[in-house]
Amino acid sequence: MKRYLVLENGSVYTGEGFGSTKPVTGELVFNTGMTGYQESITDLSYHGQILTFTYPLVGNYGINRDDFESFKPAATAIVTHEIARRPSNWRSQMSIAEWAERNDLPGITGVDTRALTKELRDYGVLKATLVDEVTEDTVANLKAQTLSSNQVAEVGSKNMYVNPTDGVTIAMIDFGLKNSILRALARRNANVMVFPATVDAKTILDAAPDGVLLSNGPGDPESVEGIQEVIRELEEQLPLMGICLGHQLFALANGAKTKKMKFGHRGFNHAVKDLQTGKTNFTSQNHGYMVDGDSIPGTDLEITQYEINDESVEGLRLKNHQAFSVQYHPDAAPGPHDAEYLFDEFLAMAAKHKEEQTHA
Template identity: 50%
Template sequence: MQARLLLEDGTLFTGLAFGAEGQSAGEVVFNTGITGYQEVISDPSYCGQIVTMTYPLVGNYGISRDDFESVRPYIHGFVVRRHEPVPSNWRAQYTLDRLLKEYGIIGISDIDTRMLTRILRHHGTMKGILTTGSERVEELRERLDLTPLMRDQVARTSTKSIFSSPGDGERIVLIDYGAKSGILRELTRRGCDVVVVPHDATADEIRRLAPDGIQLSNGPGDPKDAPQAVATLKELLGEFPIFGICLGHQLFALACGADTTKLKFGHRGGNHPVKELATNRCYITSQNHGYTVLEDSIAGTKLEVTHINNNDRTIEGLRHTEFPAFTVQYHPEAAPGPFDSSYLFDQFLDMIRDHKRSHPKKPRQAELAERQRGELQYAQK
């Protein structure tokens, strides 16, 4: 079956269809990773986007549910140079084609993804429409013009209710803006008692859970589309240690008075070099974002830049100069991906322990009782 991809600049790609049939529109972006297509497809940060893989062969190791980063995929389309329908991997449970069919996602293969990537790098990300139908190009262009880009991705991808992953260590409230499972995995691996709350949890609701620290997750879309999250962080800043990742980094910056802007074509892939300014060391990082914190907006805030991108010098890390809080734009939890930056979770826990030593809390029994009351009140909400 034939499939077509039409960009808003009029460029038309014609290839072979796999996955679901139908029509779907979204922002067309590209990922530079050479592996990890399962993580890409299941990363909630791609919600509403048509994702192009720059590595030419995709599908060759099939699909394993153990490698998913969310309950379901949220992408609006998948573009590859070559789709391998018969995987060779003892862990594979089924094929990429079956996964896309299961969730109604259209795939297109056998197009020039190098050309598509060059267009997006030159002109920037743009809207596109994927179809397996026989509509005239004029009809597709009209449909594309009338279809706005999605603006409520965080609400779509966030958990709707509180849940926990018990542990014997520090209690971490993970605010879910569209969190990858890897963040929860890294925290529980370190023995943390993790409580995951929806994106719209209020500051008072979070306080009632009596956290030792707050983890801000990744997520999709423009951080300015989540003003309630920014307002909540303003209330919590200085009260609890905070560690933010990706969208959490951007929301934290907005809460501290900085500003964000959209990048021309974003950073997406597992091979982005980032320099840590304190050590002058370069880390290879996994990234997936289309927005960045404006460097000029840091002046006048109580934020300090800790990391920069070696390719375009954009901000990749921030630290609050008064309160125990730091954030990074990249993904230290990425898997598959480089493991260079997983130490940041250890830094977060060290920061929490330092804060607890300087701010003694209630006796353990009273603290546990308060946490249980908070969870009960949240559940009853």
């Protein structure tokens, strides 16, 4: 089944379709990871995006029940050079093509994904569409389409729920969280209360948590309405940690600015330098926006980490507060676990706050 990937700059890539045959449009991005395709496809930070895998073979270990970051595919469609016809792994339950068909996920294979990635590096991210035929109006229609701007509202939790244990209580604001963050906290016996992105500060404070975690999520941080004042109120009273989109919202709430990147960071080998320890960690990243480093001076924020390759802001701390954030995913899934210690540091801050409140 021949299908076409058409970019808004007029480029056309031909391949074979698999999964759903519906036409789709989204922001075309690429991921440089060699593994972790299942986690990436179900990562809600990819909501509204057509995901290109730079590694030539995708699906070689199949799809299993344990590696989902959300219940359904988050990416709008996937682009591959080759998909494995016969996956081999003791956990595998089905092939990626079978899973895509069951979950109405469009895919295209047989594409020169290396050439496509080079084009995206030159042009930056582009709108793209996946269609069965190309007409003289395809590119014009693509250019005329407007992509969703408030993606957090489309994927975040609508109701509060609890992942209970007997440890310190963490209030997590869900902007499109990955299951791996819940798993990382569960391994540390944290009692997690998950709140929707529309929550107000009073609701969280009335629940009496010991700390607040701002989750990852998709889209432009400036499109998330009403959350900056909530963050400012919470950070005055509770230890706070931000991850990915949560890092950007933390920055905005404290006077910094964010900006869209040319083609983003999406992969599992980004080297990050910690200015406090002098160590360099390899990290898992998935974001198309970044904190503008030039906007930090004059705020109460302090840069704690930066990306080795492009020197973008990877970590922030709020002076005289128990509040910090990182642009990458310390939960990894997939990726290196160099930065998992950040959860331990955050939970230690929450435990200390709990003890202080108990003896106050």
